[in-house]
Amino acid sequence: MATKHVASSSRISTSKFPKDLCLRVCGQPFMLNSNIIASKSAKLDKLLKENHVEDVPRLLGDIRADPNTFMIVARFCYGYEINITTENVIRVCCVADYLEMTDSHSLNNLLLKAITFFKEDVIPFWDSSVIALKSAENVFQQVLHLGLIDALFESIIEKVLADPCLLGKPIKCMTFDAYGEKYDDPYRPNARRRLFGSNLISEDLATLSVQLYELMIHDMILHQVPLEYVAASLCQYVENWVSAASQVEGDISFARWMSQRAAIEAVERLLPHERGLVPCNLLFEMLQFSIALEATTDCRNGFEVRIGKQLDQATVNDLLIPCFGYAREQEYDTDCIRRILKHFYSNLSSPYNSSRLKVAELVEKYLAEVASDVNLKKSTFVSLAEMAFAASIKTQRLSDGLYRAISIYLDNHTYLTEYEKEDVCKLLDCSKMSPEACEHAATNKRLPLRIVVNVLFVHQLHLRDTFLKEVSSSDDGLVKPLEEEILKGVGRSSKDRSMVEMERMNCKVQELEKECSALKKELCGASGSRLKRDKGAVWIKMKRKFRCISTTQDHDNCHMKKIKVHPK
Incomplete structure (x- = not known):
């Protein structure tokens, strides 16, 4: 640590001079000899010449310095050896400047010695510059006009640039x-x-x-x-x-x-x-x-x-940013995440890039985490789901992540009405769900009936496609008769075949919706102890009706039944 020992040019015998001047530094009294202090301080010399020594403390007021620094200044005035260091040089300069301890009043005075030490032993070095700057925190305003702070800033910045x-x-x-x-x-x-x-x-x-x-x-x-x-x-x-x-x-x-x-x-x-x-x-x-x-x-x-x-x-x-405060209504701060998502989408350079897909997956997993919060409002969940859904539009991304979040939300919010459940599920694209997700959704009693109908139909299509692929891999010659059986009566052009297929699918969906409505009425008509038993029986009946499960007797022929949609 840089240290400089400074001594006055002559020793002063303090015993010959009475301590007639009482100065206060941060409330602490210092008893000093007025003539010795005045010999180094132009400020005190002027006050003592114009006023009685007893009035000087009142006129000078409380000196803005710490007692340790003022002790260094007083020792210098009495001619004792002092240590100027990197830690105290700024504060010594501050007190010396306040008391006007300049060379114009007394040669080899304290202010010049401290500034010389500052220039030679502080400014050239990184560690010394940072330590000296840190020591100036409490006297920043008092020492600012001396230019020492600016010199430290320039020194530090110059070293950082290098x-x-x-x-x-x-x-x-x-x-x-x-x-x-x-x-x-x-x-x-x-x-x-x-x-x-x-x-x-x-x-x-x-x-x-x-x-x-x-x-x-x-x-x-x-x-x-x-x-x-x-x-x-x-x-x-x-x-x-x-x-x-x-x-x-x-x-x-x-x-x-x-x-x-x-x-x-x-x-x-x-x-x-x-x-x-x-x-x-x-x-x-x-x-x-x-x-x-x-x-x-x-x-x-x-x-x-x-x-x-x-x-x-x-x-x-x-x-997963927790909500702060005593009156928090939910576990996580979802409003904050929504604002962040808006900032993300506003900064996208292209509508469908890899970053957008990563965030879509991220939000789906976030939805699954917060969905278990029983205090999470439906409108908040739907708003976050809409943002995740928007990122997946016109992509090949599956809807399994969104379905998982919806399923967790419905499991933890059983009080929702059928209409509210449909509102939560409105963004779920059943056609983009994997066969595994469809199989799970087909037995999910929390889903509204309309969604179950769509899932069952999509699941039927998955089963048909799976069966055709299995048949194709085992016997290529069997595929053509099956396809001709399914597409019988359809025109030769691909456009006509697509239109007929779409019309057939729409009719099937309408038929399934009608049957589900009848099943729903049957569920509503159940009462008392029979309600739970009948509800389970109706679900089994509905799944068997839509060929999701089969009885023991028709187990062996279930695959063929699912394929023969249009019998001869």
Whole structure:
């Protein structure tokens, strides 16, 4: 640590001079000799010449300095050896300037000696510059006019431009799938492990107060310091001042809460908007801090916008933002996710790219997670489902994910009416469901009857297609007679065949809907202890009617029955 020993040109015997001057420093009294102090301080010399010594303390007031620093100044006035260090040089300059301890009043005075030490032993070195800047936090306004703060800023920025790694190594964004599993990529190290390490050094800029740090980073951005290094420093600042402080046991004091909120708001103002500078999971953490600390709306919105630009890098766990506050109506903050989704869609460069499909899958899995919340409103669920559905339009993506979320929601919201269930299921495209999903849906008693009818019909088509493929692989000669049997009476042109097939399918759906309506009335007519038994029997009857299951007697012929739709 840089230290300079300074001694006065002559020793003064303090015993020969009475202590007739009482000065107060932060409320602490210092008994001094007026003549000795006046010999070095032009300010006190003027006051003593114009006023009685007993009136000087009242006129001078409370000196704005810490007692330890003033003790150094007093020792210098008495001719004792003093230590000027990197930690105290700024504060010594502040007191010496306030008392006007300049060379115009006394040669080799304290202010010039302190400034000389500052220029020779602080400015040239990174560690010394950061430590000196940190020591100026409490006297920032008093020392600002001396130009020392500007000199420190220029020195630090110059060193960062020469070596940006002084701010920390850039954070590489991790690549995750929707389940939270990262892709194998040797060039993308674990950002959290590197960023949130505990081996910090005191000379790190992230240890500065919010006021000094914000000014410093702002100047760095103006001087075009590479943004990836700026982002690394900002993430470390959040870890130092917000995340680490939040993990302290016990209640957080109001002062600490305010400092945390000021820190997260400053980071949001400084954080660049470019995509990929900060991993998406860290942006979500910052957003949760801003919500929990009740930061400004602009702060929270700023994080949401940045997340929206790289939402395809998020995982389901990132999206599970808990609702804060005592009067929360649901477990997760779905309104926040909806806003983020809107920001994502507004930033898409093309309507159907890989990012859109990743987010569609992500939202479906998010829906499945939040669907179990019994307090989740139907309108909120439907709104999120619409966003997921919009991303899958005109793609080959299956609707299994959406069906799974709907099934979980209906299982946990049994109070919904038949009409409300149909509203929840309105986005479900049964034609895009896999055979496995159709098989599950066919026996799902939570689904409304209209959806079950559509699922059963689609399931029948799946069974027919599966059977045709099996027959085709075993005996190619059998396929043509079967196809001719199914398409009998249809014209030769492909257009006519398609029209007839569509008309036949529509008729089948109408027939199934009529039969289901009759079954529904039969269910409604059941009463008392028979209701539960009859309901199960009707479901079995309906599934057997639509050939989802078969009796023991016709088990061997069930496949052929499903194929012969148009008998000769």
